[in-house]
Structures are given as C-alpha cells and as structure tokens.
Amino acid sequence: MSRYRKAHSSPPSRQTMNRTDLPGLYVHTPFCKTRCPYCDFCSGADASLIDGWLNGVLREARMYPGARPFDSLYIGGGTPSLLDGLQMAKLISGLNEIFRFADATELTVEMNPDDVTREKLECYRSLGVNRISLGVQSFVEEEVRFLGRRHNALQAISAVEAVAGAGFREFSIDLMYGLPGQTIEAWQGTLEKAVSFSPDHLSCYQLTVEGNTPFVRMAREGKLVMPDDAFQADLFVTTSEYLTGAGFLHYEVSNFAHGAGKVARHNVKYWQHTPYLGLGPSAHSFAGRKRWWNVRDAARYLESIHGGHVPVEGSEELSSSQMNLEKLLFGSRTIWGINVRDIVPPPSEERIRELCDSGYITYESRRILPTLKGYLFADKLPLMIL
Amino acid sequence: MKHIRNFSIIAHIDHGKSTLADRLIQYTHLVEDRQFRDQILDNMDIERERGITIKSQTVDLPYVDGKGVEYDLNLIDTPGHVDFSYEVSRALASCEGVLLLIDAAQGVEAQTLGNLYAALEHNLVIIPVINKIDLPVADVERVRNEIDDELGLDPDTAILCSAKEGTGVEDILKAIVERVPPPEGDADKPLTALIFDAHYDSFRGTIVSCRVFDGTVRQGDTIRLMSQGTTYRVEEVGVFRLGREPQKELTAGMVGYIIAGIKTVSDTRIGDTITLDTHPSPEPLPGFKDVKPVVFSSIYPIASDDYPSLLEALEKYKLNDASLVYQKDSSAALGQGFRCGYLGLLHLEIVQERLEREFDQSIIMTAPSVQYRFYLDDGTRVDVDNPLYYPDPGTIKSSEEPYIRASILIPERYVGVVMKLCMERRGVNSHLSYPTPGRVEITFDLPLAEVIFDFYDRLKSITQGYGSFDYELIDYRESNLVKLDILVNGEKVDALSILVHRDNARDRAVKVCDRLKDEIPRQQFKIAIQGAIGGKIISRSTISAYRKDVTAKCYGGDITRKRKLLEKQKKGKKRMRIVGNVEIPQSAFLAALKTDDE
Numbered sequence: 001m002s003r004y005r006k007a008h009s010s011p012p013s014r015q016t017m018n019r020t021d022l023p024g025l026y027v028h029t030p031f032c033k034t035r036c037p038y039c040d041f042c043s044g045a046d047a048s049l050i051d052g053w054l055n056g057v058l059r060e061a062r063m064y065p066g067a068r069p070f071d072s073l074y075i076g077g078g079t080p081s082l083l084d085g086l087q088m089a090k091l092i093s094g095l096n097e098i099f100r101f102a103d104a105t106e107l108t109v110e111m112n113p114d115d116v117t118r119e120k121l122e123c124y125r126s127l128g129v130n131r132i133s134l135g136v137q138s139f140v141e142e143e144v145r146f147l148g149r150r151h152n153a154l155q156a157i158s159a160v161e162a163v164a165g166a167g168f169r170e171f172s173i174d175l176m177y178g179l180p181g182q183t184i185e186a187w188q189g190t191l192e193k194a195v196s197f198s199p200d201h202l203s204c205y206q207l208t209v210e211g212n213t214p215f216v217r218m219a220r221e222g223k224l225v226m227p228d229d230a231f232q233a234d235l236f237v238t239t240s241e242y243l244t245g246a247g248f249l250h251y252e253v254s255n256f257a258h259g260a261g262k263v264a265r266h267n268v269k270y271w272q273h274t275p276y277l278g279l280g281p282s283a284h285s286f287a288g289r290k291r292w293w294n295v296r297d298a299a300r301y302l303e304s305i306h307g308g309h310v311p312v313e314g315s316e317e318l319s320s321s322q323m324n325l326e327k328l329l330f331g332s333r334t335i336w337g338i339n340v341r342d343i344v345p346p347p348s349e350e351r352i353r354e355l356c357d358s359g360y361i362t363y364e365s366r367r368i369l370p371t372l373k374g375y376l377f378a379d380k381l382p383l384m385i386l
Numbered sequence: 387m388k389h390i391r392n393f394s395i396i397a398h399i400d401h402g403k404s405t406l407a408d409r410l411i412q413y414t415h416l417v418e419d420r421q422f423r424d425q426i427l428d429n430m431d432i433e434r435e436r437g438i439t440i441k442s443q444t445v446d447l448p449y450v451d452g453k454g455v456e457y458d459l460n461l462i463d464t465p466g467h468v469d470f471s472y473e474v475s476r477a478l479a480s481c482e483g484v485l486l487l488i489d490a491a492q493g494v495e496a497q498t499l500g501n502l503y504a505a506l507e508h509n510l511v512i513i514p515v516i517n518k519i520d521l522p523v524a525d526v527e528r529v530r531n532e533i534d535d536e537l538g539l540d541p542d543t544a545i546l547c548s549a550k551e552g553t554g555v556e557d558i559l560k561a562i563v564e565r566v567p568p569p570e571g572d573a574d575k576p577l578t579a580l581i582f583d584a585h586y587d588s589f590r591g592t593i594v595s596c597r598v599f600d601g602t603v604r605q606g607d608t609i610r611l612m613s614q615g616t617t618y619r620v621e622e623v624g625v626f627r628l629g630r631e632p633q634k635e636l637t638a639g640m641v642g643y644i645i646a647g648i649k650t651v652s653d654t655r656i657g658d659t660i661t662l663d664t665h666p667s668p669e670p671l672p673g674f675k676d677v678k679p680v681v682f683s684s685i686y687p688i689a690s691d692d693y694p695s696l697l698e699a700l701e702k703y704k705l706n707d708a709s710l711v712y713q714k715d716s717s718a719a720l721g722q723g724f725r726c727g728y729l730g731l732l733h734l735e736i737v738q739e740r741l742e743r744e745f746d747q748s749i750i751m752t753a754p755s756v757q758y759r760f761y762l763d764d765g766t767r768v769d770v771d772n773p774l775y776y777p778d779p780g781t782i783k784s785s786e787e788p789y790i791r792a793s794i795l796i797p798e799r800y801v802g803v804v805m806k807l808c809m810e811r812r813g814v815n816s817h818l819s820y821p822t823p824g825r826v827e828i829t830f831d832l833p834l835a836e837v838i839f840d841f842y843d844r845l846k847s848i849t850q851g852y853g854s855f856d857y858e859l860i861d862y863r864e865s866n867l868v869k870l871d872i873l874v875n876g877e878k879v880d881a882l883s884i885l886v887h888r889d890n891a892r893d894r895a896v897k898v899c900d901r902l903k904d905e906i907p908r909q910q911f912k913i914a915i916q917g918a919i920g921g922k923i924i925s926r927s928t929i930s931a932y933r934k935d936v937t938a939k940c941y942g943g944d945i946t947r948k949r950k951l952l953e954k955q956k957k958g959k960k961r962m963r964i965v966g967n968v969e970i971p972q973s974a975f976l977a978a979l980k981t982d983d984e
Contacts, residue, residue: 026942205938205939206937206938207938208937208938208939229932229933229934229935230932230933230934232933232934233933233934234933236934236936252940253936253938253940254938254939267941270940270941270942270945271940278942282942282943283942284942284943284945284946291945291946293942293943293946316946322949322953325949325952325953325956326945326949328952329940329945329948329949329952330940333936333940375936376933376934376935376936377910377934377935377936378935378936379935379936379937379948379951380910380935382952383952383955383956383959386956
C-alpha cells in the first residue's frame with residue numbers, strides 16, 4: 001500500500017482554497033476549426049456563426065435579470081480562442097453590462113495553442129481576462145498528432161511560453177495521458193516539460209474513449225488499443241506523485257494547483273453545489289437543488305433564443321437522496337472529502353473503519369477524505385461508503 | 387350418443403398439431419373467420435412462441451355431414467411433450483380415436499412412435515394423417531412406406547392434408563365420423579367421469595375437464611372425487627365451444643366441464659374418477675396415478691426483500707398447475723427461497739418463464755437435480771433431490787440414481803455421433819434397429835441426470851435437427867456420486883453445489899469456474915473461484931483485481947450522468963449477492979447454472 005500515499009494531510013481551510021459561495025458564470029463557445037477524435041463535447045458549429053452566437057448568448061443572459069453577483073466567469077468550449085479581439089470584447093463587456101461581478105472575479109478563457117498570438121493575449125488581458133487555460137494535451141509530436149490537434153509540439157511550447165510571459169494572474173495547462181503506447185517515461189517527460197513553465201495550475205486528464213467519437217469507432221474495430229487499468233493506475237499514481245513533489249496540490253482527481261490559492265475557483269463550484277449559470281448551447285446551470293441544461297444544437301439554440309424562449313432542454317430537481325449521492329460523488333473526487341454530517345443517514349462507523357483500513361480514505365474531524373487510492377476508485381467509492 | 391365422437395390429435399413436436407386443430411375449428415364455423423386468431427387452442431404466450439401445447443384444451447366441434455346429420459366432435463387437445471406423458475395418457479383414455487399426424491417432409495419420428503404406442507394401449511382407432519403436403523420437400527410416398535414399416539399401419543388409410551392451406555380438412559372430419567366409433571356407456575349406471583384436465587378461473591374456481599363414461603351429472607348433484615374422497619356440490623356443467631357453454635346435464639359419452647366450487651387445481655388429480663356421492667360407482671376408472679416430480683431445483687428471488695412477492699406468485703401459479711410442487715428452502719448465499727419439483731426440464735423452463743413474464747418476478751434458479759438415493763451404514767435410505775441435504779459422505783454405503791430408457795430415431799448417417807453422445811452421457815445397453823432402410827432407432831439406458839442437462843439440444847445439433855427423442859423412466863441404478871462445491875474466495879456458495887457422478891465432477895467444476903470467471907466483474911481485489919469435492923480442490927480460476935475505477939472529467943453535464951450511473955449501480959447492488967466480500971451478480975448465477983455450451 002505504500003505507493004498510495006495520502007493525497008494530502010488535512011484539507012486546507014476555506015479561504016486559502018479559493019472557494020466562495022458566490023455563483024459562477026459559464027459561457028459555452030460551440031466552435032472548433034476541426035474536431036478532435038476523442039471529443040464528444042458540444043462543438044463543431046461553423047465559425048461564421050460566431051456573431052450570431054454572440055448575440056444569442058447576450059440575449060440569453062438578459063433572460064436572467066437580477067442575478068446575484070458572480071465571482072467567476074469561465075469562457076470555455078469548443079474553442080473560445082477562435083473569437084477575435086472585437087468579438088471577445090463584445091462578449092465580456094456585454095456580460096458586464098447585464099450582470100454584476102465581484103471584485104477580483106476569476107475570468108478564465110480556454111485557448112488552443114494554434115490560436116495563441118501576442119496580440120490576442122494582449123487584447124484578452126486588456127479586457128480583464130486574468131486566467132488562461134491552455135489546451136496543450138501533449139508536448140510529444142506523435143501524441144499531438146494522434147490526438148488530432150491542429151498544433152504541433154513546437155507550437156505548443158511557444159504558445160505556453162507566450163502565455164506564461166503575457167502577464168496573466170494565472171495560467172493553467174491541460175494535458176492528456178493514458179494514450180495507446182504511451183510509456184511512463186514519455187508521460188513523465190511531458191509533465192516535466194509542463195512544470196518547467198511554472199504554471200499555476202494543471203489539469204491532467206486520462207484519455208477516455210466514450211460517446212459518439214471517432215476513437216470509439218476505432219476501438220470497436222480494434223484499431224485503438226487502450227492501456228489496461230493496471231497501467232492506467234500506474235500513470236495516475238506517477239502523475240500525482242510527480243506533481244505533488246513539484247509543489248502541486250492534487251485537489252481533484254484530474255486537477256492540480258500550485259498552492260492552495262491557485263485552485264480553479266470556477267470549477268470548484270461544480271463540486272460544492274455552489275450555484276452556477278451556464279450560457280450557450282449545451283451549457284449546464286445549477287441553483288438551489290435545481291439543475292438545468294440548454295439544447296445542444298447551436299442552430300436550435302439560436303432559434304429558441306430568437307423566439308424569446310429560454311433555450312432549456314431539460315432540468316432536474318434533486319431529491320435529498322440525490323443530493324446525498326452527489327455529495328458522496330464530489331467528495332470522493334476532491335480534497336475536501338465528505339462531511340459525514342451532510343450524509344443522511346450517515347455511514348456506519350464500521351464501514352468507515354473498513355475503508356480506512358483498506359486505504360481508500362482517512363477520517364479526520366468527521367470528514368471522510370479520499371486517499372490517492374480513494375481517488376483511483378472515485379467512481380466506486382460513493383457506493384462503498386453508503 | 388350415436389352422434390358423438392371423442393378424439394385427439396397426436397403428433398411429434400412441430401408436425402402441425404395446433405395448426406390442424408385451428409383448421410378444424412375454422413371449418414366447423416365455431417369461430418367467424420375474422421375473429422380467428424392462429425392457433426386458438428394455444429393461448430399462452432409461451433405456447434405460441436415455442437409452438438407447443440402446454441395446457442391442453444378441449445373443444446366441441448359441431449359438424450353436419452353430407453346427409454344433414456349433426457355430430458358433436460370432441461377434440462381433446464393434448465400436451466405435446468414427454469414431460470406431460472401422464473396427462474397425455476389421461477386425455478387418450480377419454481377418446482375413442484386419434485388423428486396420428488405425420489409431417490410429410492420429416493416422416494415418422496420418435497414421438498410419433500411413442501404416441502402410437504400410447505394410443506394402441508388405449509385401443510384407439512388410429513387415423514394416420516400426412517400433413518404439410520404443400521411443402522416442396524414433402525415426400526408422401528416415403529412417409530407412406532414409413533407408416534407401413536415403422537408403424538405397422540395400413541398406409542392406404544392415411545389422409546393427405548395441408549393444415550396450413552386447409553386442404554384435406556373435410557376428409558379428416560368425414561373419417562372421424564366414419565372410422566371413430568361412437569362412445570359406449572350407460573347413462574343410467576352410477577356416474578364415472580374421468581378428469582383429464584383442470585383449469586383455474588379466478589371467478590369460478592377450478593374448471594374440471596372430464597369425459598363421462600357412465601351415468602349422468604347435473605347442477606345440484608353432490609359429486610365425489612374418488613381418489614381423495616372429497617365431495618363438492620355441482621354449480622354448473624357444460625361443454626366447451628369457444629368458451630364454456632352450460633348444459634342441463636352431462637351424460638355417458640360426453641366430454642365437458644364441471645364447476646363445483648373446487649378452490650384450486652391442486653384439489654383435483656388428473657386421472658381421478660368423479661362419481662356421485664349419493665349413488666357412487668363401486669370402482670374408479672383404471673389408470674389413476676399420482677404423478678411425482680422428477681426434476682428439482684430451487685427458486686430464489688434476486689432481491690431478498692422480494693421473497694413475499696415470490697411466495698404470492700408461486701401460490702397463484704400453483705392454482706393452475708397442480709404438477710408443480712414446492713416447499714421452503716434457504717441458502718446461505720441466496721437467502722430464503724423455494725425448492726420446487728417439476729415433471730421434467732421443459733416443465734421447469736415453463737415455470738421459470740411464466741413466473742418471470744406473467745408474474746413479473748426476478749428469480750435465480752439453481753441447477754436442476756434429479757432425486758438420488760443414498761443407502762447409509764445404519765441401513766436407512768435417504769432420498770435427496772437437494773444438494774444441501776447430501777448426507778455425510780463418511781456414512782454412505784452406496785448411492786443410486788434414476789435411469790431412463792431413451793429412444794432415438796435418426797437417419798443412418800448419424801449413428802456414430804449419436805452413439806458417441808450417449809456413451810459420453812454414461813449410456814448403457816444400447817440397442818439398434820433398422821425400421822426402414824436408411825433409418826435407425828437407437829435405444830439406450832441413460833442416467834436421467836445426464837438427460838436433464840443439455841442432452842436434447844446436443845442431440846438436435848449433432849444430427850442437424852434430424853434426431854428425435856423420446857424417453858421413459860425405468861429404474862434406479864448404483865452410481866458413484868459426489869457433491870461438487872463451488873468456493874468464491876474460500877467461501878462455499880451453497881446454491882451452486884451440485885450432486886454429480888464422480889467421473890463428471892472435474893469437467894463440471896472447470897466449466898462452472900470458467901463461467902463464473904467470465905461473469906463476476908473484476909473487483910478491487912483478486913478473486914479465486916474453486917471447485918471442490920469434500921476438502922479437495924479440483925478446479926480453479928482467478929479473476930484479477932482491477933486497479934482503477936475513476937473517469938477523468940466531472941463538469942457540467944458529467945455530473946448528472948455520473949449520478950444516474952451511481953443510482954443505477956445502487957439499485958443493481960441490491961440485486962447482487964455478497965459472498966464473503968465478493969459481489970456476485972445475478973448473471974453469474976444464471977451463467978454458472980446454465981446447462982448448455984453456447
């Protein structure tokens with residue numbers, strides 16, 4: 001069990017963790033120049049529709065008058081970096097006119113390395129963007145190509161350099177691992193390279209073959225052989241150990257912050273049942289106990305907006321037991337764990353002891369905290385606790 | 387009485403019995419064509435799907451011959467499977483003649499012979515009918531030869547027909563009137579009526595189908611069921627048209643029903659004699675037998691809190707199936723359930739399917755077992771049909787298992803493979819005969835336990851569907867039996883234990899271990915699956931641990947998806963059985979208990 005070190009010693013306090021109770025705002029940009037073969041995200045709308053979409057999002061925003069102030073704005077996608085300076089300006093200033101934002105709001109834009117130019121970065125920064133999340137995925141040429149990205153490894157490096165030097169308050173790098181044929185050494189090389197740029201935050205996602213994607217078809221036809229779970233587990237542990245050693249906090253299954261203050265404020269809201277409003281096709285929102293989501297299709301989304309309707313596709317009102325289950329789910333994936341007082345009925349002492357003894361959790365001041373081994377079984381842990 | 391004819395149709399499975407019955411009904415205009423639903427007599431879903439008759443039904447066909455004389459033709463439908471041979475024999479005892487239906491392409495098959503012998507035992511007039519003459523592969527001449535050589539019947543008496551197209555139906559009806567004798571009997575003698583079937587009706591209780599041999603029965607009479615001595619007051623008598631048609635009385639020669647406030651079907655016995663309480667017959671009709679189950683298996687609810695609902699379903703099911711017997715059973719692995727006895731493997735499958743479909747139960751059925759006999763050192767004998775009650779092996783002096791005599795009819799070219807199959811299944815005393823050139827009848831004495839496993843499916847597959855099979859129970863023979871246990875991570879899963887012949891133990895053990903290996907999902911630790919006799923491990927397979935169960939992303943839409951998956955798994959967990967610390971899904975039990983080799 002020695003390889004499963006505890007993910008952390010005790011949970012950092014609330015203030016240092018960059019968590020607040022204010023709602024977050026998300027804007028979904030459904031555009032991509034090309035579609036990556038692993039991605040089942042809502043993307044692929046024609047970039048010539050950007051202006052129409054922009055108007056739509058602002059109109060949708062106006063459908064939520066009197067919203068509380070937000071303290072995070074996350075412009076994700078798709079590829080938000082396809083927006084030119086003027087379009088980004090229109091979006092951000094438009095939202096500023098409609099909504100109130102707290103001081104020092106975290107304002108993140110996701111960027112693709114091939115969209116990164118000094119001019120664009122300068123422009124975004126001048127608009128108040130203070131955090132860039134860069135979709136690098138890999139620094140290894142074959143891997144970048146395998147993932148069907150539009151950039152190459154060299155472009156990735158110069159993009160990170162440009163972002164790092166552009167004076168944003170924070171920047172984050174997205175990486176992907178668990179690729180077919182990837183060795184531990186190759187992955188560690190990518191991690192080292194990423195750390196060498198001193199990012200504030202890293203997201204390391206294991207490649208998942210799912211949904212309606214070319215990779216799924218390839219896997220079905222036997223053309224894509226994924227590493228087995230034992231090797232994936234090794235990669236996961238390597239990632240955690242390496243980044244923890246480099247001063248990062250493994251605060252969520254796939255997320256690492258360089259110090260507690262660098263935790264992605266917006267994303268954490270998803271795992272705390274903090275309210276968030278999502279604008280744009282397929283965006284999800286949550287408030288109170290209600291979660292709702294927009295139509296996926298960009299054309300249908302616009303149709304609905306221009307007809308004066310909220311473009312909501314579906315919604316759910318969480319029952320107490322569903323809230324419970326989600327608390328267990330989030331707690332199993334994050335450093336904050338689960339406050340047993342939040343769970344009704346609370347898990348038995350005996351069950352907690354068993355899980356401690358087998359190394360999945362630690363238990364401190366009525367909190368169940370997942371260990372690294374717990375993270376590895378985060379999809380299963382909620383039912384093991386119940 | 388002169389104008390009554392009582393007859394059955396007997397045939398090998400799939401030779402078109404139900405279709406012919408439909409045509410006869412249609413021809414006699416009992417039903418308007420537009421209301422006609424194919425295979426009217428088979429009205430259970432399973433019957434229609436499998437093309438077999440499980441519960442027999444009777445219908446009185448009104449027929450007017452060429453001279454304008456009216457007849458009542460009572461078609462007494464019979465179940466078409468060896469599991470129900472006693473029920474068939476009681477139906478035949480109620481007739482004076484049979485239509486022996488033979489497929490024009492398949493010719494005479496094992497059950498054709500079995501049916502013929504049964505009809506001859508009852509001295510019935512036999513009318514051979516060659517069916518499916520419309521088929522391009524029909525070979526009427528060959529079938530005529532088989533009727534002559536294999537059945538010893540006059541081939542010129544055979545009627546040609548295509549039940550599907552409706553040809554020959556008139557000839558059949560005519561032949562029934564002309565060749566089947568009218569029933570004999572005396573309406574003034576004491577009542578003797580043979581129960582050949584019983585159905586449950588939720589409004590009226592048990593509807594008893596019977597053939598009156600002597601005497602008369604009316605509403606208001608008090609009847610006595612002779613084997614049990616129970617008495618009931620008759621509420622209604624009548625005949626079967628498409629529904630029940632009440633009559634003033636049933637008298638000698640007639641076939642019909644009696645409703646007499648009998649609560650459940652189990653209160654009656656097929657083959658029993660009904661007489662009048664006030665004026666009883668001195669002797670019951672011959673041939674009554676209390677049928678005993680031959681195959682046993684336990685039924686458990688998948689979720690243990692469904693036990694009360696399963697109990698209720700069994701009680702309801704039993705209302706209409708007197709041949710199912712059950713009692714409480716309990717297993718360490720599966721909790722509370724029921725040990726059930728069946729007439730045969732088909733009967734078992736029917737019970738399983740009907741409980742699932744009609745009664746909406748989710749069940750686990752344990753491996754079917756026969757009843758073994760163990761002679762102990764202290765001179766006593768114990769009969770064991772449940773591996774849970776296997777006696778201490780140190781005290782067993784000898785053991786016996788039931789044998790059947792199988793009769794298999796095949797084209798000559800399959801003799802080799804069929805002999806091999808029977809030998810593998812510990813068959814002995816083989817006997818070959820050549821009823822017609824190119825065809826072979828093989829008889830073998832086989833342990834029943836070997837037949838209730840996939841024997842019939844294997845036979846059909848190795849003979850490409852040409853092999854046909856019939857069997858009868860003969861006796862008990864000495865056999866070297868052991869109890870095979872299955873262990874998961876060292877813990878015995880009692881519901882998977884089986885009694886087997888020592889020579890088969892290893893094969894079975896390996897198979898079960900492999901199947902469990904495929905079906906039990908990997909868990910966070912290694913799982914060992916072992917087969918053992920006593921304390922000795924004879925097979926082993928291992929399920930490696932999985933090291934990771936986490937997906938990378940949990941944002942916006944992932945959350946609802948993940949929670950829904952958890953909700954589903956939470957529900958599924960209720961359906962898992964935990965043995966030691968291993969979660970075993972229902973599918974693993976089903977796979978382990980499956981008898982075939984797909």
